[in-house]
Amino acid sequence: MTHAQPEPTAGEPTAAAEFVVTNPHGLHARPAARLVEEARRYDATVLLREVDSGTGPVPASSLSRVATLAAGQGARLEVSASGPQAQQAVDAVVALAGESFGEAGVPAAPPPTVQPTGGPLPASPGIAIGPVVKLEEAPPELPEGAAGDPATEREQLESAVSAARDELHRVRARAAREVGEQEARIFDAQLALLDDPDVRADVDAALGAGASAARAWDSALRLVAETWERLPDPYLQARAADVRAVGRLVLRHLLGTAAATVTGSGILVAEDLTPAEVAGLDAAAVRGIVLAGGSPTGHAAILARARGLPAVVAAGAAVRSLVAGTTLALDGTTGEVEVHPSPDVVRRLEERAAAERTRAETALAAARAPAVTSDGTEVLVGANLGSVADATAAGAAGADVAGLVRTEFLYLGRDEAPSVEEQVETYRALARELGGRRLTLRTLDVGGDKPLPYAPQPAEDNPFLGVRGLRLALAERRLLHDQLEAVAVVARETPISLMFPMVSTVDELAEARELVEKAFDGAEPEAFEVGIMVEVPAAALKTASFAPHVDFLSIGTNDLTQYALAAERGNPAVAGIGDALDPGVLRLVHEVCHGAGDALVAVCGELAADPAAVPLLVALGVRELSAAPGAVPVVKEAVRRSRATDPDLVRRCLTATGPAEVRAILSGH
Ligand code: PEP
Numbered sequence: 001m002t003h004a005q006p007e008p009t010a011g012e013p014t015a016a017a018e019f020v021v022t023n024p025h026g027l028h029a030r031p032a033a034r035l036v037e038e039a040r041r042y043d044a045t046v047l048l049r050e051v052d053s054g055t056g057p058v059p060a061s062s063l064s065r066v067a068t069l070a071a072g073q074g075a076r077l078e079v080s081a082s083g084p085q086a087q088q089a090v091d092a093v094v095a096l097a098g099e100s101f102g103e104a105g106v107p108a109a110p111p112p113t114v115q116p117t118g119g120p121l122p123a124s125p126g127i128a129i130g131p132v133v134k135l136e137e138a139p140p141e142l143p144e145g146a147a148g149d150p151a152t153e154r155e156q157l158e159s160a161v162s163a164a165r166d167e168l169h170r171v172r173a174r175a176a177r178e179v180g181e182q183e184a185r186i187f188d189a190q191l192a193l194l195d196d197p198d199v200r201a202d203v204d205a206a207l208g209a210g211a212s213a214a215r216a217w218d219s220a221l222r223l224v225a226e227t228w229e230r231l232p233d234p235y236l237q238a239r240a241a242d243v244r245a246v247g248r249l250v251l252r253h254l255l256g257t258a259a260a261t262v263t264g265s266g267i268l269v270a271e272d273l274t275p276a277e278v279a280g281l282d283a284a285a286v287r288g289i290v291l292a293g294g295s296p297t298g299h300a301a302i303l304a305r306a307r308g309l310p311a312v313v314a315a316g317a318a319v320r321s322l323v324a325g326t327t328l329a330l331d332g333t334t335g336e337v338e339v340h341p342s343p344d345v346v347r348r349l350e351e352r353a354a355a356e357r358t359r360a361e362t363a364l365a366a367a368r369a370p371a372v373t374s375d376g377t378e379v380l381v382g383a384n385l386g387s388v389a390d391a392t393a394a395g396a397a398g399a400d401v402a403g404l405v406r407t408e409f410l411y412l413g414r415d416e417a418p419s420v421e422e423q424v425e426t427y428r429a430l431a432r433e434l435g436g437r438r439l440t441l442r443t444l445d446v447g448g449d450k451p452l453p454y455a456p457q458p459a460e461d462n463p464f465l466g467v468r469g470l471r472l473a474l475a476e477r478r479l480l481h482d483q484l485e486a487v488a489v490v491a492r493e494t495p496i497s498l499m500f501p502m503v504s505t506v507d508e509l510a511e512a513r514e515l516v517e518k519a520f521d522g523a524e525p526e527a528f529e530v531g532i533m534v535e536v537p538a539a540a541l542k543t544a545s546f547a548p549h550v551d552f553l554s555i556g557t558n559d560l561t562q563y564a565l566a567a568e569r570g571n572p573a574v575a576g577i578g579d580a581l582d583p584g585v586l587r588l589v590h591e592v593c594h595g596a597g598d599a600l601v602a603v604c605g606e607l608a609a610d611p612a613a614v615p616l617l618v619a620l621g622v623r624e625l626s627a628a629p630g631a632v633p634v635v636k637e638a639v640r641r642s643r644a645t646d647p648d649l650v651r652r653c654l655t656a657t658g659p660a661e662v663r664a665i666l667s668g669h
């Protein structure tokens, strides 16, 4: 790789230290971006060198160069610096390394070669048949002929880079709000590349030599992407896609061309999709999604369900090589994917799709009516909300309540916590959109896996087992205090249920209840209710101890499943094990219903959205189901086909040997 910028020749280093890279995939794009961001903060020239291989030194301010160290997990790096703030810079980088560059224990995405077990897996219900389409941009047409004078070309490039930066910030904020800060961080690496001094030096040299802005930018980014593709680590090789994406983004602004779109309409096939990509898909063009990787509880799948897009995930590496135009059929309810489906398969799936459509239409027509079982018990069907737009959709879909408001959407992707006033306004807006129906506000549910810049936590080896959910809220009293203040205001105006996430002990609940009492000055309105989420297996087994202190218990089957089966919810390699219909998980649900006494039992995890599971949940004793807004009508229909008393169904499912047997029992039900 020839770079126009000479190796840094700043004075002799006056500070140096060594550290070991602990990140599971080494210094891949996100941790490297964090390192670069930190190194750029100081008035110092900071260099990095791989101690064992002697690779480097490279400037720590350049993401494109840091990546070329190909520093995998366990690599020993030397950081050295010269300049007025040399020591501070070295100390800061070493401290950051000690926190695994903000990724401590965070489940890193698996390398692209991981073959998931148990796939393909159903991720979002619905049937789609059509040609394979890919999310691609037309290759930019670089201008032929003579460039303008270097100053004009440089100016044009600067304004394109600035527009690209604004666009990335917008996408990042949206991804952080809609899905999570952790996912949004992928955009940090792309932002760092925009200002990469090495890339800029290459671009400058090319402009000086008479190249156009587009050609100078294109060749500099191409060089970085090709270098990354040659790195030995497959994970870093795959990150070359980020470099190419940034390259295209700036060219798009420079040349005034359109954003990446799906050309034609059909089934989108991809390795994985970022939350922002799923959120931005044109539903008129994309009829369904097949991902080589991903997991049914991953955020791409959650968003696909939220958007009503049929999806199958963990379909394996083979789907990646399907060329555009290949006919594909998918059933997001069963996980079936057929390449070149025969006319018989197409007919069968089309019939199933037509039946599903009729069912959905009938369901929507009846969505505003209560859901009453065939033996006369009403089951509330609510919606899970992560934005005000969700509340609008929930109102239209006939939700009886908001069974889960993921209030984190107010906290993530920003530098300061939301004020009490902002929270009050947002909760009021949710209530308005839902026509005053009950809102179940979950207190802030974040932790090491979704860190907040204004509530920094020490690094944890296992953040899913660490300070998250109610544990973090009790540790960060200021945040909980403000949130409870806002809840106390809104609860005097509209029916509010408050629930605490990831509760493990009765003591934690007692502590939280005391704070609630203080926030209300001991005068809680009649309609105000307090409950807990049951996400920890031990809490499920202790339901009878919690029950006297709560009005309701809401089972978070997503987390309960990952903890009960020791199968991390975002890890596609164990997605086949982390199945909420595993009889082990169902027995925990049974325990909760059994021990709840007068407290209402709800389910607000993804299992509540599975119409096949509804008769079982209702027969177990669940009396509120909360799902993505779009699923509300179908869940109501499923309730109407259920019986509140069905001991035979319960017995057969609880004694089944595995989730496949449970599914077979339910489909024959
Ligand atoms: C759950 O864990 O099931 C749940 C509903 O909470 P979240 O998905 O937000 O963790």
Ligand code: MG
Pocket: 501, 535, 556, 558, 559
């Ligand atoms: Mg949860």
